[in-house]
Amino acid sequence: MEQQDIDLHSAITALSCSLDLVGIDEVKHGKRVAMMAYQIAEELNWPDDERLSILHAGMLHDCGVAKIKEHRQLTETLEWDGAEAHAIRGAEYLSACPPLAQLAPEVRYHHTRWEQLLLLPLDQRTRMRANLLFLTDRIDVLQFPYLNSEQILTAAPNIVARLKGFSGSLFAPELLDAFTRIAKSQAFWLAMEPDYLDEDLRTLGQALPLVALNYPSQRELARLFSRVVDAKSPYTEQHSERVALIARQLAADFNISGQELEQVEIAGLLHDIGKLRVSEDIIDKPGKLTMDEQASMQRHSYxxxxxxxxxxxxxxxxxWAGFHHENLRGEGYPFKTSGVSQDLECRIISVADIFQALAQSRPYRKSMDLQYILDDLQHRVSLGELDATVVDKLAEHAADYYHLACG
Structure with a gap:
């Protein structure tokens, strides 16, 4: 497989934006955790590569959180009994992704008390990195009500005092001491404002070299985020994975090959990444959506x-990913593009998405049998919505595609 040079720092930064969507109100939580962890690591004179690594771990530490309700529980208290579940999920996702697997240990234990970490068979590096993420994660919970306001400067001493009360229990004394030292600076708190945060993250990435990733590694990076999306609901489990498989096979049947074929699969894996913003209450709703709920769903492709x-x-x-709800008549969303503006690959992913969704059970209906799905697709062709050549190509090996859709 041909390797491709990837700006991994920019990719992690951008993909962390998708995780931000889960919180809705707590946008940039991961980035704030990352930057504070980086600054504390700098205060402790950690080597450059360790600081950069903990920065990336901070941006991805909540990759196991897909549900908005779960995110709210995590951002309302210092400790929550259910916190470990998402840490385990996140570590599992990262472990399966070669470019990011080294971040899995600290993510696994980023909600574990320091006194418990000392009892676990872990090396000291993992203990410190995991606890640093826990500390900065909880700092952000306490500072959130005062963000983007000078009130953070008057609230800061109380935040520091509250956290120092957990020295040796929740948090490592060494980490708390370093935090206490740098928290005396107003700049530490004011740097968390969105514009400054984004600027600082871009600056940190400017001097970093590109990372050569082969296609399997690129695919696993995409799969990491598709798994987060699909975990929002039991009804969408493996949806992105199966759309990607169907789209790749359809593209191959149209003699698309090489890097273009690989990019079709990645677009299929990531086509619903914007859905992290959508509440699981809407995704799992058994009845008809209201206009506001439809609007929430429709923005996900943008x-x-x-x-x-x-x-x-x-x-x-x-x-290719963002156009998956467009149609040939120009009546889809979000861009209202017509057929002349859509690549074949867009049309393929659109058909693959509908085919898989109909084959999968949803809260408002059971899974459809193959003949019903084919009839539905042909009806959409007759309305001028779907590409007839793509639907016909799928129909030639319909049973095989149905197997890909259902597993």
């Missing part, structure tokens, strides 16, 4: 497009 532009700016992946 969020997908904008997030992927930051990661894959020099490829067609953002367009």
């Amino acid at each position: 969020d997908t497009y904008r997030i992927l532009q930051r990661v894959f700016a020099h490829s067609k992946i953002p367009t």
Whole structure:
């Protein structure tokens, strides 16, 4: 497989924006945790590579959180009994992704008390990195009500005092001492404002070399985020994975090959990444959506497009993924493009998405049998919504595609 040079720092930064969508109100939580961890690591004179690594771990520490309700519980208290579940999930996701697997240990234990970490068979590096993420995660919970306001400067001493009360229990004394020292600076707190935060993250990444990733590694990076999306609901489990498989096979049947074929699969894996913003109450709703709920659903493909532009700016992946709810009549969303503006790959992913969704059980209906799905697709062709050649190509090996859709 041909390798491709990836700006991994920019990719992690951009993809962390998708995780921010889960919180809705707590946007940039991961970035704030990351930057505070970086600054404390700097105060402790950690080597450059360790500081950069903990920065990336901070941005991805909540990759096991897909549900908005779960995120709210995590951001309302210093400790929550259910916190470990998402830490385990996040570590599992990262472990399966070669470019980021080294971050899994600290993510696994980033809600574990310091006194418990000391009893676990872990090396000291993992203990310190995990506890640093826990500390900065909880700092952000306490500072959140005062963000983007000078009130943070008057609230800061109380935040420090409260956390120092957990020295040796929740947090390592060494980490708390370093935090206490740098927290005396107003700049530490004011740097958390969104514009400054984004600027500082860009600056940190400017001097970093590109990372050569082969296609399997690129695919696993995409799969990491598709798993977060699909975990929002039991009804969407493996949806992105199966859409990607169907789209790749359809593209191959159209003699698309090489890097273009690989990018079709990545676009399929990431086509719903914007759906992290959508409440699981809407996704799991058994009845008809209200107009406001429909609007929430319809914006997800635009969020997908904008997030992927930051990661894959020099490829067609953002367009192929972001256009999956367009149709040939120009009546889809979010761009209202007609058929003349849509690549074949866009049309393929659109058909793959509908085919898999109909084959999968949803809260408002059971899974559909193959003949019903084929009839539905042909009806959409007759309405001028779907590409007839793509639907016909799928129909030639319909049973095989149905197996890909259902597993």
